[in-house]
Amino acid sequence: MASFYSTQSYAITDLRTFEPLPEALRSTSLVMRVLCFLALGRPNLDDHWRSLQSEQAFETVRSRLCSILTSTIATASVLLAISGVFVSTGSPVSYFDYTSPVPYCLLFISLMLAMIAMLTSGSSMIRWLHTDRHWTQEQLKQGNYFVLSYLLSIVTPIFFVASSLHCFIFAMLIAGFSSQSMICRAVTALWLVAYAVNVGTILMEAMWKYATSLNHVG
Numbered sequence: 457m458a459s460f461y462s463t464q465s466y467a468i469t470d471l472r473t474f475e476p477l478p479e480a481l482r483s484t485s486l487v488m489r490v491l492c493f494l495a496l497g498r499p500n501l502d503d504h505w506r507s508l509q510s511e512q513a514f515e516t517v518r519s520r521l522c523s524i525l526t527s528t529i530a531t532a533s534v535l536l537a538i539s540g541v542f543v544s545t546g547s548p549v550s551y552f553d554y555t556s557p558v559p560y561c562l563l564f565i566s567l568m569l570a571m572i573a574m575l576t577s578g579s580s581m582i583r584w585l586h587t588d589r590h591w592t593q594e595q596l597k598q599g600n601y602f603v604l605s606y607l608l609s610i611v612t613p614i615f616f617v618a619s620s621l622h623c624f625i626f627a628m629l630i631a632g633f634s635s636q637s638m639i640c641r642a643v644t645a646l647w648l649v650a651y652a653v654n655v656g657t658i659l660m661e662a663m664w665k666y667a668t669s670l671n672h673v674g
Contacts, residue, residue, distance in 0.1 A: 477505050480599025488603070489670075495610035499669050501603070505596070514589040525581045525613060532573035532617045539567035539624060551637040554627060559634075562627035569620035577613035625651065 481501045484492065489499040496504050507513040542563045547553050554560065595602050629651075632644025 475505075475509065475593070477502060478597050478599070481505065481596060481603065488607075490666075491604070491607040491611060493666050493669065494614075495607045497665075497669075499666065501596070508589045508593050508596075511589065514592075518584055518587075521584055521610065522581060525577050525584070528613045528617050529574060529577045529581070532570045532577060532613075532620065535566060535617065535620045535624060536570040536574065539563050539570060539620070542627075543567055551635050551640055552631055553634070554631040556631070556634065559627040559631040562623045562630070566620045566623035566627065569616050569623060573613055573616035573620055576616055580609050580613055583609060 484500060492501060492504075493499045498504070504517070507517050542554060543560070546555055554563065592606075595606060629644060629648055632640055632647070635641055635644070
């Protein structure tokens, strides 16, 4: 989840250049609020619109987003390489067979999703490197589809790389629990517990932050 405003607020020094939040961006649906939270770390576009009033603030947002996209591309590249190896080669040991239908299908899906993640991340990176704050303002002023596409350009790459990672993890879990080796199944069980604890912690923190953001908005 990308969060640009957790530790910094943007002050507008020249009030004559400040544009109030357009009416099209004031009322947002539940889906739009969730997308805003996932993309920008806030359930609305107020802070993001404020950052578009200043060149320095906009450059801060753009540099952070490009950094996130760079990390997404790197992660997708690693997943693409690892999934490609697993798909193209057989298991070197007999007690861990990931070439059975379900794990192999998940590995193949992980490979495809990693490719899509690299494509969407690269296109979003190019878009943000060549955009400017005035063009971004004009796009957001249109509302509706333009705001949706704007937010999805931030969320989609992260969604695809996370989906690719989870497909790979589930493939390894299924292969591990299907193993004839007791040690392999035990290690897989420990891995599953660690995975559940970490994912649960992240989800709880995200839900708490979302609820806190809604309270602040309210």
